[in-house]
Amino acid sequence: MHYFSQSCTYDHSWARVVIGMWHKYPNPHCSHVVTVDVVDRTINPETGIIRTERILGCKQRAPIWIVKLFGGSEDAFVREISFVDPSTQTTTISSINLSLSQFATCNENIKYAPAPGGRTIFTQTAEIQTRMTMWRSAADKLEGWLAQRFEQNAQLGKVGFTDVLKKLWDEANERKEGVPASS
Amino acid sequence: MAQSLTSECTPLKLEYDSCFNSWFEGYLEPAVSASASSEQRAKYSKEKAEEYESKCGKIWASYRACVQKAVKEKGLNDLLDQAREENPLKEPPSNQSSSVPPS
Numbered sequence: 001m002h003y004f005s006q007s008c009t010y011d012h013s014w015a016r017v018v019i020g021m022w023h024k025y026p027n028p029h030c031s032h033v034v035t036v037d038v039v040d041r042t043i044n045p046e047t048g049i050i051r052t053e054r055i056l057g058c059k060q061r062a063p064i065w066i067v068k069l070f071g072g073s074e075d076a077f078v079r080e081i082s083f084v085d086p087s088t089q090t091t092t093i094s095s096i097n098l099s100l101s102q103f104a105t106c107n108e109n110i111k112y113a114p115a116p117g118g119r120t121i122f123t124q125t126a127e128i129q130t131r132m133t134m135w136r137s138a139a140d141k142l143e144g145w146l147a148q149r150f151e152q153n154a155q156l157g158k159v160g161f162t163d164v165l166k167k168l169w170d171e172a173n174e175r176k177e178g179v180p181a182s183s
Numbered sequence: 184m185a186q187s188l189t190s191e192c193t194p195l196k197l198e199y200d201s202c203f204n205s206w207f208e209g210y211l212e213p214a215v216s217a218s219a220s221s222e223q224r225a226k227y228s229k230e231k232a233e234e235y236e237s238k239c240g241k242i243w244a245s246y247r248a249c250v251q252k253a254v255k256e257k258g259l260n261d262l263l264d265q266a267r268e269e270n271p272l273k274e275p276p277s278n279q280s281s282s283v284p285p286s
Binding site: 014015018019022023025026033034035036037038039041043044045046047048049050051053055057075077079081083084085086087089090092094096098099101109 | 196
């Protein structure tokens with residue numbers, strides 16, 4: 001099993017980060033994410049919690065040995081479930097791979113919560129694990145490749161989202177107030 | 184905004200996304216501050232859920248029909264059903280115990 005985690009703080013309020021979340025793609029830093037679709041969405045009329053189920057389509061060229069062994073293709077799909085809870089100011093996002101899922105699972109959990117000073121803390125964890133007993137060295141290699149791709153994409157995702165938030169809110173502040181955003 | 188699974192659904196997706204986003208942007212900040220009482224929150228949530236339905240319900244229905252067809256065409260139906268069965272994720276994961284392993 002490969003385990004990954006990172007956290008960082010965004011210089012924007014929780015509400016602004018969560019609004020920005022829906023504007024993350026397309027993103028030049030994350031050009032591997034090509035399609036984003038909402039397949040289910042509910043707004044709980046009692047709690048106000050919004051649950052969204054999306055499918056993200058990614059283009060990732062897999063090494064030839066993966067394609068040969070596991071039949072992967074250039075297209076990889078991910079299922080993502082998010083909960084936005086305004087009462088606790090918590091956003092959680094869970095993702096799982098759909099492609100290659102008979103061989104390996106990549107389970108990602110993200111959380112956005114308010115941090116002191118009107119900022120927002122982002123925490124991300126992921127577990128990557130081959131699913132069943134198979135030829136051990138192939139399983140290890142597959143897991144290693146998935147983990148490496150995940151880490152690369154996680155870094156790019158952070159940089160890409162920082163840009164989105166900056167563009168969305170710094171420009172909005174300048175338009176509204178005629179002054180640059182205070183830092 | 185990113186494309187849809189099939190180019191046929193992209194215009195519907197873009198229309199739906201902008202409908203949702205403008206609703207969401209109006210919803211979120213008052214929802215954060217409406218936490219005075221659970222009664223107030225429920226009233227606000229109910230009104231806003233109805234507003235979303237009346238503003239975006241129609242375009243959502245067309246977009247969803249299109250994307251459901253696209254999911255089938257791409258052969259993702261079984262994978263999605265299997266993932267939903269394994270982990271329905273109907274409730275926020277904070278209701279479950281934390282999955283952070285000991286360091």
